[in-house]
Amino acid sequence: MSPSFNSSNSLYDFVVREGNGVKGLVDLGVSEVPERYKQHPQERINKQDSRTCDAPPIDLSKLNGPDHEKVVDEIARAAETLGFFQVVNHGVPLELLESLKDAAHTFFSLPPEKKAVYCTGVSPSPRVKYGTSFVPEKEKALEWKDYISMVYSSDEEALQHWPDRCKEVALEYLKLSSKMVRDIVEALISKLGVALDDSKIEGLLGLKMVNMNYYPACPNPELTVGVGRHSDMGAITVLLQDGIGGLYVKVEEDEDAGKGEWLEIPPIPGALVINIGDTIQILSNGKYKSAEHRVRTTSTQSRVSVPVFTMPIATDRIGPLPEVVKKDGLARYREVVLQDYMNNFFGNAHAGKKSLDFARIN
């Protein structure tokens, strides 16, 4: 039997305000997706409308050998087209990837009151946040996802405030992925024909954050979404997905290969997904594309994913690199303070790549 909420507000209070999340709703035994979760038909994800991306993963260990230039080319090509690619031999041990998925399941299996202590306003640290959907107060339809978000400031702070069941593995993952992110950014910048010193490159990645996403099994995956269409706002995202699948990326309209087609990024055991964020699109004056992506849930199994987001610190300014603007003959984006870009990004519901309009020069 499905529980009944007297109004859409009481459902919202239960899921969002009281911190029960979608997991809490599923544990009550919902047999149908509530109205509040039903997406506009255009936003629903039809499995039949997409193909699987068959691009082989890029072997990052080859960056350190004779194939360096070839791998740099592969990375740049992927960033110019789909904005998404998978990597292997990335330096994060496979056992750690398994532990991360286990940690995510363990955390979200906790009783609601143990998770709700990390809700905004009561969390022991402003850098740790448990929540559901993306910006529930702004969304017409909620997303079928709970998450915990952990912003890095120091090891001590992380070990003190990040949840016990996640902190060690999340911290280790964040550190090991930082090296790969740096290598990828260096490769991308070199292909722009620009020399940036180490401190500038580090500056692009000054803020790092690990999330754990939990998508409970959903009675009607065809009516709702796990995550709606969006691009990530930062520089580079490293994403661990489990074996369930459901991550889709959009082929940009102006690509020859298909107009606005969605490709599923298949789970590859041991691989990590790399995704280009808005900051790199802006910095490259549009040469590299942030990837529009979304997530479908399944009716049979809960899915977890663990992204590491990297971006400049809030007070930094981001804009197209002057050398690239000179070569292109025009700037496609204005310079913006990252904090302003973030406020706009996190102040609106997911809406594809609309986030870039904030910096776009028309």
Ligand SMILES: O=C(O)CCC(=O)C(=O)O
């Ligand atoms: O769960 C996924 O595969 C993707 C999640 C995502 O896009 C995000 O957290 O920004």
Ligand SMILES: [Fe+2]
């Ligand atoms: Fe994303």
